[in-house]
Amino acid sequence: MIWDWAFAFEILPVLGRAAIVTIEATLLGFIIAALLGLVLAVVRIAVPWTGWTISVLVELIRSTPLLIQIFFLYFVLPKFGVVLDAFTAGVLAIGIHYAAYCSEVYRAGFDNIHRGQWEAAIALNLSSWTTFKDIIIPQAIPPIVPALGNYLVALFKETPLLSAIAVLELMQTAKIIGSETFRYTEPITLVGLFFLAMSLVSAALIRSLEGVLNRRTMR
Amino acid sequence: MTEQPMVRFENVSKRYGALTVLDGLDLEIKRGEKVSVIGPSGSGKTTVLRMLMTLETINDGVIWVEGEPLTHMHRNGKLVPADINHIRKIRAKIGMVFQSFNLFPHMTAMANCIEAPITVLGMKRADAEARAADLLEMVGLGQKKGHYPSQLSGGQQQRVAIARALAMRPKIMLFDEVTSALDPELVGEVLEVIRKLGREHDLTMLMVTHQMGFAKEFSDRVCFFHAGKICEQGPPKELFGAPKNERTQQFLRAVLEAG
Numbered sequence: 001m002i003w004d005w006a007f008a009f010e011i012l013p014v015l016g017r018a019a020i021v022t023i024e025a026t027l028l029g030f031i032i033a034a035l036l037g038l039v040l041a042v043v044r045i046a047v048p049w050t051g052w053t054i055s056v057l058v059e060l061i062r063s064t065p066l067l068i069q070i071f072f073l074y075f076v077l078p079k080f081g082v083v084l085d086a087f088t089a090g091v092l093a094i095g096i097h098y099a100a101y102c103s104e105v106y107r108a109g110f111d112n113i114h115r116g117q118w119e120a121a122i123a124l125n126l127s128s129w130t131t132f133k134d135i136i137i138p139q140a141i142p143p144i145v146p147a148l149g150n151y152l153v154a155l156f157k158e159t160p161l162l163s164a165i166a167v168l169e170l171m172q173t174a175k176i177i178g179s180e181t182f183r184y185t186e187p188i189t190l191v192g193l194f195f196l197a198m199s200l201v202s203a204a205l206i207r208s209l210e211g212v213l214n215r216r217t218m219r
Numbered sequence: 220m221t222e223q224p225m226v227r228f229e230n231v232s233k234r235y236g237a238l239t240v241l242d243g244l245d246l247e248i249k250r251g252e253k254v255s256v257i258g259p260s261g262s263g264k265t266t267v268l269r270m271l272m273t274l275e276t277i278n279d280g281v282i283w284v285e286g287e288p289l290t291h292m293h294r295n296g297k298l299v300p301a302d303i304n305h306i307r308k309i310r311a312k313i314g315m316v317f318q319s320f321n322l323f324p325h326m327t328a329m330a331n332c333i334e335a336p337i338t339v340l341g342m343k344r345a346d347a348e349a350r351a352a353d354l355l356e357m358v359g360l361g362q363k364k365g366h367y368p369s370q371l372s373g374g375q376q377q378r379v380a381i382a383r384a385l386a387m388r389p390k391i392m393l394f395d396e397v398t399s400a401l402d403p404e405l406v407g408e409v410l411e412v413i414r415k416l417g418r419e420h421d422l423t424m425l426m427v428t429h430q431m432g433f434a435k436e437f438s439d440r441v442c443f444f445h446a447g448k449i450c451e452q453g454p455p456k457e458l459f460g461a462p463k464n465e466r467t468q469q470f471l472r473a474v475l476e477a478g
Contacts, residue, residue: 116321119274123315124335124387125307134334138325 008186011177015190018173023198025091025169026156032095033155034148037102038137044103045110046128054103061100067161069093074165090162098155105147109140142213149206153199160191170194223286225250225391225423226271231280233266233447240266242447244280248391253417253424255434255455258444259470264427267444268393271425272315273306284309284391311339314389318396320376322368328355328379329364332386340387347386354382358412374405378412385416392416394426406430413437431474435459443467 044054061069074089084092113136121131160171174187224247233241241263248254256264269275271282273289281298282289291298292305301309322331332351336342342350355361358378360371368376377397384392394413398406410433416422417437428434434441435455442452443464451464462468 114319114321116317116319117323119272119317120321120323122274122310123272123313123317123384125311125339126335127307127339130334130338134338135323139323 002185003189004183004186007181007183008190011187012190014177015170015173015187015194018168018170019194021087021167022156022159022169022194025087025094025159025162025167026152028091029094029098029159030152030155032092033098033102033151036095036099038106040099040103041106041110042132044107046132058100058103061097066093066097066158067164069097070161070165086162086165086167090165090167094155094158094162098151101151102148105144105151106140108147109144110136112143113139145210145213146206149202149209152206153202156198156202157195222250224248224283225252225285226425227283228267228271229281229283231270231282232278233263233270233275234278239447241270244447244449246442246449248423248425250390251421251423252440253438254426255438255441256425256427256444257429257431257434257441257470258450262444263447264444265395268315268395268425268427271391272313272393273310284312311387312390313393314384314387314391315393315395316377316380316384316397318399320368320373320380320400322376322380322383324368327365327367328360328371328382331368331379332383335383336386351382351386354385355379357385357415358382359408372405373401374408377401377409381409381412381416389422391423391425394424394428396427396429398428398430429474431459431471443470445470 040054040058044051070090070093073084073093074086077084077089117135117139118131121135126135159169162169163172163175166172170191174184174191177187178184226246226248228244228246231241231244232239244263244267246267256267258264266275270277271289277290281291287309288298288301289306289309290301292301293299322328323334326334329348329351332354333342333344333347336347336350337344352361352364355364358381360375360378360382363371363375363379368379371379381397397413398409401409410430413424413426413433414437417424426434426438438455440452441455441458443450443458443462443466445466451458451462451467458467459471462471
């Protein structure tokens with residue numbers, strides 16, 4: 001038999017610790033992506049002359065592989081005096097990469113806000129900060145939660161790329177177990193199952209969040 | 220010395236590319252005056268309101284509010300285009316009600332009415348709520364404070380929008396075809412609120428309207444716009460009773476026929 005239950009149970013605790021690193025990287029990466037993406041989208045509207053620069057930046061990030069960006073932050077930035085540890089560099093790269101995607105999602109959300117909402121905000125003399133914070137963002141976010149959620153799951157599934165710069169997340173840990181014991185079947189399968197389970201759970205969570213948000217805005 | 224006009228358009232032009240929407244507009248509105256703007260669509264009448272609310276920039280001229288420039292500011296003895304701080308200071312005197320209401324759909328009627336007083340005027344929540352409650356009462360919606368716009372009829376939404384604009388204590392109120400999006404049976408309740416405002420408040424009002432009957436009865440002066448210019452203006456009795464300009468006559472005839 002190629003599947004050894006005893007071995008699988010033996011490596012579970014190690015993989016469990018690595019899973020925590022994966023989840024940390026996912027959450028931190030997504031927080032960066034969601035916030036930076038929002039900042040990019042807001043700045044593009046609030047400061048019109050930045051539009052072109054931000055478009056180029058977003059296109060540049062979306063059109064190059066994430067792996068290259070990870071390598072860039074980890075191996076190239078130190079040449080300019082910026083030394084980041086592997087986890088930080090990896091999380092930053094993932095966050096920035098997905099921020100580019102998220103900013104487009106936010107932009108679509110903002111585009112969907114009726115022009116009259118902006119005009120009412122002007123007529124009430126609201127500052128641009130208040131307009132975004134109280135009027136535009138609360139209306140723009142609920143419809144784009146599913147799209148943002150998809151990027152959360154996509155980002156999560158890309159965290160194994162961090163193994164390329166030796167972050168001890170799930171994939172890297174599985175590879176180490178494999179190379180030390182010459183048994184790849186159990187660690188790789190368990191890692192795959194973990195990703196499957198987590199993806200399904202997150203998808204379900206996003207769906208219920210979507211439901212809550214829809215109920216609130218349909219009032 | 221005569222009193223400063225509340226609003227003065229001085230040779231104001233608005234162009235979209237090759238299209239001239241307003242051509243050298245000169246218009247003065249006195250404090251407390253109620254002015255109706257009528258005219259065919261595309262005549263630039265809504266643009267007048269939108270420029271005054273700073274929703275549109277202007278290409279030429281200066282708009283003055285109580286003797287201060289709105290679109291410009293004084294710097295080294297010259298008039299230069301206004302920055303956002305100056306614009307916000309002057310436009311605080313102006314409120315606007317829109318054809319499509321433009322209430323904030325994620326906020327209750329009450330929240331719609333206290334948002335700007337709290338964030339812009341810095342009012343305490345309790346004070347803002349008390350004032351908003353009075354205003355909602357005044358527009359006949361005292362019982363609907365906790366309702367969301369989607370739970371209100373068009374006429375009710377528009378009355379909330381009027382209360383929301385009044386909560387900022389404007390000196391000038393702009394009404395942009397405020398009954399055009401309403402079912403006929405809801406027009407009356409909104410006009411009644413505007414009448415009441417006219418009676419009880421010393422507001423300067425400028426309204427674009429298709430309700431000729433209301434313009435006739437309510438306004439001190441009616442301006443007929445055609446092709447980006449004021450074609451004819453005067454007291455409603457004269458303009459509706461004995462229009463001098465041929466275009467005004469044509470327009471009024473067409474409107475009357477349409478019923």
